[in-house]
Amino acid sequence: MTPTITAFETSPDRGQGLARDMRVRWSLEEVRQPYEVRLVSFAAMKEPAHLARHPFGQIPTYEEGELVLFESGAIVLHIAQRHAGLLPDDANARARAVAWMFAAVNTIEPPILDLQNAKFQEGDKPWAAERMPLVLDRIRQRAGQLSERLDDADWLDGAFSAGDLMMIGVLRRLRPSGLLDEYPNLAAYVARGEARPAFKRAFDAQLAVFTSRQPAAG
Amino acid sequence: MTPTITAFETSPDRGQGLARDMRVRWSLEEVRQPYEVRLVSFAAMKEPAHLARHPFGQIPTYEEGELVLFESGAIVLHIAQRHAGLLPDDANARARAVAWMFAAVNTIEPPILDLQNAKFQEGDKPWAAERMPLVLDRIRQRAGQLSERLDDADWLDGAFSAGDLMMIGVLRRLRPSGLLDEYPNLAAYVARGEARPAFKRAFDAQLAVFTSRQPAAG
DSSP states (O other), X not given: OOOEEXXXXXXXXXXXXXXXXXXXXXXXXXXXXXXXXXEEOTTGGGSHHHHHHOTTSOSOEEEXXXXXXXXXXXXXXXXXXXXXXXXXXXXXXXXXHHHHHHHIIIIIHHHHHHHHHHHHTXXXXXXXXXXXXXXXXXXXXXXXXXXXXXXXXXXXXXXOOXXXXXXXXXXXXGGGGTGGXXXXXXXXXXXXXXXXHHHHHHHHHXXXXXXXXXXXXX | OOOEEEEESSOTTTTSOOSTHHHHHHHHHHTTOOOEEEEEOTTGXXXXXXXXXXXXXXXXXXXXXXXXXXXXXXXXXXXXXXXXTSSOSSHHHHHHHHHHHHHIIIIIHHHHHHHHHHHHTSTTSTTHXXXXXXXXXXXXXXXXXXXXXXXXXSSSSSXXXXXXXXXXXXXXXXXXXXXXXXXXXXXXXXXHHHTSHHHHHHHHHHHHHHHHTSOOOX
16 A cells, blocks of 8 residues: 655755655655655645644645554654564664654754744844854754764664664754754764665655746746 | 663652653553662763763663663653553554654654743843743644644543653643643643553652652751
8 A cells, every 4th residue: 555645845945855754755765665745735734634634734644544644753663663674673672773763853853943943933033143052052962962872883773773764864954054064973974874775765756846846947 | 570760869840740750650650560760860860871871861761681771752662562551452543642652752842841941041041031922832832733633532542542641741841831721621631641540659659759858847
């Protein structure tokens, strides 16, 4: 059964693949599961039909027969549990890979979301400039700890897993700030993920949505 | 094998049970799994022995034989997968319960963490008062959507699950702000969770850590 995911009709990041559908596309590509995409507008995301699929009016969602899922972490975990290639066979190693998935969304992503709020929702507020160093330092605290743990390993815990996929998906959101480059091993880690053929296929697929909707230059 | 978890030696919330060990204690009580607790000081949390267990120097951790886990969501999911009672048998319903676990930590908790930062790290900043309504409104947006989805149901999706346990664990962090009471069905939902015998046993266990370390009133 071919699953259907949702993604933004209009890419807010101009095709950089920073929206959360990228994590789901990437995991589907890693396990070689074809999928369909339904594009949704910002207006449609707030309508009852979409809210029935996603109570918080966001993307991505995942539909597969009777199953309807939201939350990129849950969707990636579902895919990883149903297909080989994204979770280790050993039960303890599997539990640790899931721990990295949660760390990505609950420890690393919250201060990054705060940076996005500081830029896009509070960028014109009188406190914007003075507060920004605090926001960045909260990210640095977590990025520094992650950098220490990764050290010179290729991946967070043995072979590439859904934990790396989620962590790299979250860390990519730091790239526009330049902060990722303060941690060379993290920047190399993200680049290693982006060099995977499955990542490239997923990236190209989301980019095609953006480019196909741009007026031709000229 | 009896697992060992870590918790704060000194409760920052004076025994309200808002730290993340509460979610793990509660899930262990729901499945009737006895556990041991190792208390750690704030200084010890930053030392190599603890960082080896938890790369971000936080609590809780979970040790069970060779397995060492961090991240409350991952620990609760591990417990829920190993024992009956916290996840439905039906595969699709199970995936949806996991989606609510991720929603708790990745959609509902980040704006609540931001409120804690606004109070405890930025409370003395010149922007504190003017910025607070923005912080609260970001929580209200998510709490309002959650309230709509829950409607008049007892739990988020059928029977009580690890998704409810995580969501209630996160929502309890809102209580000191008074904001939870703006959503009567969410306040009742949290109260329903707190009325469960397993919650009460977990709550009393964490409270005992706090009271045993208080000097006797005199």
